[in-house]
Amino acid sequence: MAFKGMAYYQKFFRRKGLKPVHATQRLKRCLTTLDLVIFGTGNMLGAGLYIVTGEVIRSYAGPSAILSFVIAGTIAFFSALCYAELAALLQISGSAYYYVYVALGEFPAFLVGWNLILECLIGAACAASSWSAYLNELVDAKIGNYTVEYLLDGEPWDSNILLPYPDIVAGIVSLLASMLTAIGAKATLRCNVVFVIVNILVVVGISVVGFQNGIVDNLTQPDGFFAYGVLGVLSGSGFCFYSFSGFDALSIAVEETENPAKSVPVATIISMSVTTVTAVISCLSLTVLRPYFNVDPAWSFLEAFETLNNSYISYALLICVLTGISALVVAHLFTMPRIALSMARHGLLFSCLATISQRTGTPVVTIGLFGIIPAALSIFIRFDVLIELLSIGIFVAHIAVVCSVIVLRNEKLDLATEQLEETLPLKRTTLSYRGGLRIRTESETEADLLKNKEEDDDDVDSNPGYKPVEVVNSWTYMLDTTSINTWLLLFIIFNTAATAILINLPSKVKYPLLFWSMVAVGSIVFVIGLICFLSVSRAKGETNKRNFKVPGMPYLPGIVITLELLLMVNLKALAWLRLFVWSIIGKNYLIIALSISTF
Template identity: 30%
Template sequence: MCSRILQVLGRRKKLEDDTETTQLSRCLSVIDLTALGVGSTLGLGAYVLAGAVAKNTAGPAVIISFLVAAVASAFAAICYAEFAARVPKAGSAYVYSYVTVGEFVAFIIGWNLILEYVIGTASVARGMSSYVDALANFTMREKFIEWSPDWDYEFLSEYFDYLSLGVIIVLTVLLSIGVKESTMVNNIFTFFNLVTIGTAIIAGFWHLNFKNWNYTKEEIPEQFKETAGEGGFFPFGFKGVMAGAATCFYGFVGFDCVATTGEEAKNPQKSIPLAILLSLIIIFLAYFGISGVLTLMWPYFDQDPNAPFPYVFEKVEWPVVKWIVTGGAIVALTTSLLGALFPLPRVLYAMASDRILFSRLANINKKTKTPLVATIVSGALAAIMAMLFNLSQLIDMMSIGTLLAYTIVAVCVLILRFEDENQDGRQSEDNSMLGHLFNRPVKTLPTALTSSISSWATVVYSALAVLLCYLVVNYSNLMVEKEAWPIALTAICGILMVIVLIAIGVQPRTSMNLSFKVPWVPFVPALSVIFNVYLMMQLDTNTWIRFAVWMAAGFVIYVFYSIPNSLAGNSSGDNYQLSNVAYTNDAYAEEKPKAEVISKF
């Protein structure tokens, strides 16, 4: 019974040889993909995050926080890039985990990506609405309160946000018209976003004052001393820099939307990895320039955490630049909103194509060549949440799904790199278990045994990473006080993790040729796992409770719909050849003709 359950949960996607067949429009270039990654990421964070982190967490060292966050994001980005080279299909981390780990883990990832993109879209819409409302002296808010029911629920907004509703509806229509049209708008908006940021940075150079990086504690005005730390470049110390990096990491969330375009990108094995890395570099340079100019133009302790650029340019008496930046911020938020909404129907489409979610969501409109039903459902769900809910309590849930997806992708890199892709039954000669663990005598080609060793070692490493991060997050105070048991347990975890990594690293590796591979395996994916798990441990208990409720709803769907209807379960056999990783456009269209992709719109 247990073996049957494990077989069901671990069944994998059957893959065919044709990577080019798709009913989606394959029209996106590297420039389009890079603009999509930049636009979806460089939104509200570019105009808010730098000032907030500088004032409250890191001071002028916010530029170091962004650097640390960029390195951590790069680990996840290059893991995504390798999987984009392996599996150039719509669905992002959902597809990646389905072809490597199994159906149950793939469903968890896909379900959490839905959560991430829905809340991301709704939160950006509410942010843009609040930004516009602030410019109008909160006139819209007063009117919306008059037009809304009189209720007092903590988890709901105090009024219907009709502007957020309208903006998401307009963008949903735009996405439904066609991919090329919507990406053209995204490219234009992203261009204006980068011009706005460039204008702010260049204008800021005329007001740079390095004294703002060197305030002593005695020189800080009295009204700021309680919250300004110790002054200088590192007013909150190393701890503040790392705490700032944890916050800044969320400013890089969004590049993964590029990986959902595998069926719409030209030459996806090369263009998607390149676009992911290019977008991450552009985003880092923008954040680095913004944070540096802001803290050099005006003291970190007197930054406005909600709208730093308008505040600073008002202080230096440049109102024209202030309004240019304000207008650019609205354009940037629109771009970010489009980037947040774009990948959601692609994930729904990919899951529905596999019958993991309801198959009608995989319908492709013949005229626009977009997943029309999935796009409408995505827009409707995000619009309702943006209009009704107070998202301040849900914002952390955006991160938990993203971080879990990043973690699974990094784990999949470790599994795939050492897997026996030929599955030809090569057997190892008898040897001691210790010898097998450290590949003695040396084998140059993976076998079933070496693949199993690397897979189980990856599981052990991941478990140790969870324990280590839990100890560091929850017992760091005891460690500072030199309490023996948490120090000893942390040291043991660290030593065991190093040993496990060595055992993984010495195993024979696959010889598969890819257009892009993660360098320095197993260390880069291992660092990505640690950083992602650490950030997940930083989230509060209420976030984990809400996450559990969302997952419980997903498990109900999985048990009562996905297991009986999954194509992986209805097809013959559960094995596939990793050396020919590919998809057909619509898996179930060939398996069951009655479920062909149709269009009634």
């Protein structure tokens, strides 16, 4: 039993080697720096403007939502630098999932990829629902009324989770976006050019009209600038973080980029800067134009501009908004299949999901399969329920990626060159995989299995591409890597506990003695976490030259982890419930896969 448990542990935390992808499984390199800037800006800008802004102002922070965007944008910027370093270094599609696989192991990578897939599905469903809501508003709710009358016999559904009627338009939008992403990355980016131009025009129009017709007193009346308090600003920041999740898509597209070592860092910095500025300006204009308690979360900008009694502005804004939301739907459905593609390549999902169309150079099977799920969600689930489920999966991925940067900075990596990709033989072509493990097929003999197992061992922990800075033997290498990971895990656990105690609980305690006791306990826990992180900082960094490096290593990444945990613990309970339930489902799937695999 102990041996089986050790076998599970080794399988769960084995690490992926840095081997190039065979030519028949590679995506087509066709994207430039400008393409990435446009794609990243279109992804983030749409989310901040049309999905998040109204909800944050109305339900989380009030007028101080402006600060929520500033805080979220600043934290996301430094987190994006970590993504940019790893994207320039590894240059393989998969983004957070692949980076964590290389640095932390198979099980952490699986949980990151598993949650990111759900995050993209929910994000696409939210965007499609918002698109339908704006269109329904354009035609004076005739679409909704017609659906209720003819499909439901005039009796809408009464539920806190389901929509009053099936939103057929949202489902169609999601399916059309999936078809667009299946055509090819270049075609998708061409459409995104139009979307981004329209988005920028919307920002300019909103800002000019909003500031001209706005009332400055709306920033402080009737409940003051901090209508929901400081904790409201932090909660809003956690929710606003979703607005800046688009930089993850830049690193996912790295395998389709012509010069990823240069293009990804530059595009990340430019798109993050543009998105932060435009999000803050748009939020400010909406806040002065409309009192926060009158903002409608579903179609905030359109509803606010309708109060100006100018139909031309409203219709022009609506068309631009629909175009901008379309960019967001496409971006999510572009990102998600490439995460699933990378997981399928490594055997963590069904191998058919790794199929690349020779005609379009895209994972058409994955796009088709996962394109149905957001369509179904947007048809049946309420917008306010979907939107509360966002962000937490992104936080998990970002924290894991920041930890991966710290781990990989303490190793020397010998990366394969592009020229080798054309000549390397393709492995794992006749074998099926479950849970990242090789499963013998009917035509495979015991001798073949033993030989292939030795090849697999070369592909994970013992991969020659991993060369720690100071290695005496293999045990020293494992001990060094495990020590860094352990200290980082303890730092995250203690930091999360301290944040929850110091930020949330004391505000709900009425008795002074209990209040100060909790503050003392939280401070002690935080100091313990800080000591754990200082143990990580003692590790000697690698000396290899890299195209891009995060400054202030490891202290800046440590600050980013702390700030992201601060925003994460302020998310609503429904988001945490979604994280735990979905992660448990994924864990059980992986355990079942391991139990039926050949050790």
